């Protein structure tokens with residue numbers, strides 16, 4: 595079969611009956627790559643319009659993740675159910691102790707809460723006081739910290755939420771999970787790696 599026409603972004607091979615996707619270097623189409631490109635080209639545009647979602651100390655993908663969180667665009671079980679996806683249950687796949695909303699997944703699930711508790715204790719901030727996603731990730735910091743301290747704390751909070759969600763996905767899709775000490779260590783290492791690679795001025799241990 596020969597295909598003479600051209601579809602934008604796709605070309606046909608004259609010898610083999612194969613489609614090439616020009617947006618990937620190997621010519622293979624993957625929905626995962628398409629989703630990432632859509633994220634980068636549409637969400638990033640909005641992200642930069644809304645200064646709130648910028649923190650130069652973390653990877654850009656974390657900023658995009660927080661943007662999705664604040665726009666209620668994480669595919670939690672409740673959100674998938676609202677969009678007509680047929681699921682066995684809308685309960686939390688980690689604790690089975692509540693419906694899996696974004697607030698539950700990132701803040702109130704006992705597994706997430708344990709992680710936050712460890713992070714708060716590490717920073718000597720007392721009990722975890724977050725009441726909502728907006729308060730946790732959009733609001734001004736109430737702690738008596740310097741501007742730099744606030745930026746680092748926000749980078750840490752965003753990284754923590756990002757890794758909690760990543761851990762949730764590992765549990766759902768690969769049946770792997772963290773324990774509390776492992777989670778804290780990964781959050782510390784990842785935050786350190788991102789901060790030191792995104793800032794020449796900050797010297798942190």
Ligand SMILES: [Zn+2]
Nearest residue numbers: 686688689703
């Ligand atoms: Zn849960």
